[in-house]
Amino acid sequence: MLYKWDIVGHENQLDQIEREIKEDNLSHAYLFSGTKQSGKFSIAKVLSMILQCPNNFCHTCKDCESIKSGSHPDTILMEDDGVSIKIDDVRELVRKTNLTSQGKYRIVVIENIERMPTEAQNSFLKTLEEPSGKTIFLLTTSQLDQVLLTIQSRVRHYHFSTVDDNILADYLQSTFGQRAEMTEVVTMAQGRPGLAISLMKDSEAFSYQKGLYHQIETFLKKNDLSQKFSFVEGIEKDAEKIELFLDAFTRYLRKLIFDFTHQKDHPLKKRFSLKAIVNLFDVLEKTRYFIKRNVNKRLALENLLIQTEKQK
Ligand SMILES: [Zn+2]
Incomplete structure (x- = not known):
């Protein structure tokens, strides 16, 4: 590769992007879609450095350093802070992108574009339809189905799967x-x-995840509704904890499905068929959907854990 991206995996996509830079064939807007935490936002940040650095991406100049720290005047980084992006935020962004820039480009990086409700996306669409000379949008999403097709059709799309x-x-x-x-x-x-x-x-985050895995394993191994419901009680008011739990559960079940198909004598096979696990995965995705739409969180989580009680 031409540049030192310091990104884990995704070599084919990075090669292709480098080719676009070399051939002076950049788009005015990119959408990086794919699995959560697969590196999309980091890639967008490094790409910004590659484009803005006057010294062929040196990692050390003022431009490189200030993009890294999020203070570059011509590179706006909108990290996902868990809050949805409103129409007014979009207008403010458009105003900023119309200011004249000092650097080679004016780059706007928006993490998780699905945070824009439909009307904000529609308003943002107009900006994408009228590209202004030096502005490049780098958008990411881990929920492609929540990005308007009209937006998808106006961006160059790269997909980043797991590594x-x-x-x-x-x-x-x-x-x-x-x-x-x-x-x-x-x-x-x-x-x-x-x-x-x-x-x-972060060793604390590691211990927390480890605890969650252990908890999920216990849920699947034992019928104990009262323990499961008291766990729900402990997290139902904390959106971040709910998300960590659902994410860990998703990853746990993915691995379990893999193990079930590759190991003859998996201990959980005594309790569940592969079909039951796939079904549980389905319920889990529905739970995530309902919780996002503000259905009673406690009921949704309890319903999910009731499914872990079922025997074959
Ligand atoms: Zn540099």
């Missing part, structure tokens, strides 16, 4: 050295470099 475990393990080994928790982190991260890196850096 192979061995690529992830190699990266962690070379970045953090040999550490006892590495194998567990790779298992928990399920191909998401962003998650793996944050678990390596």
Whole structure:
């Protein structure tokens, strides 16, 4: 590769993007879709540095440094802060992008564009329809089905899936050295470099995830509704904890489905058929959908855990 991206995996996509830069064939807007924490936002940030750096992406100049820290005057980074993006935010953004820029480009990076409700997306669409010379939009989403098709049709689309475990393990080994928790982190991260890196850096987050995995395993191993319901009571008011739980559950079940099809004597096969696990996965996705739409969280979570009581 031409540039030192320091991104885990996704080599084909990065190669293709480098080709676009080399051939001076950049689009005025990109959409990076794919799995949560697969590296989309980091890629958008590095791409901004590559485009803005006057020294062929040196990593050390004022432009590179200030993009890294989020203070570059011509590179607006809108990180996902868990809040939806309103029409007024979009208008403010458009106003900013119309100011004359000092740098080579004016770059706007928006993490998780699905945070814009439909009417804000419609308003944003107008900006995408009238590209202004030096402005480049780098948008990311982990919920492509929530991005208007009209937006999708006006951007160049790259998809970033999960990264192979061995690529992830190699990266962690070379970045953090040999550490006892590495194998567990790779298992928990399920191909998401962003998650793996944050678990390596933050021992508290690692212990919390480990606890969640243990909890989910216990839920699947035992019929104990009162324990399950009291767990729900403990997290029902904390949106972040609910999301961590649902995400961990999703990854746990993905791995379980894989293990069920590859291991003859998996201990949980005594309790569940593969079909039951696939069905549970379905219920889990529905739970996530309902919770996003503000259905009673407690009921939705309890209903999910009731499904873990079922025997074959
Ligand atoms: Zn530089």
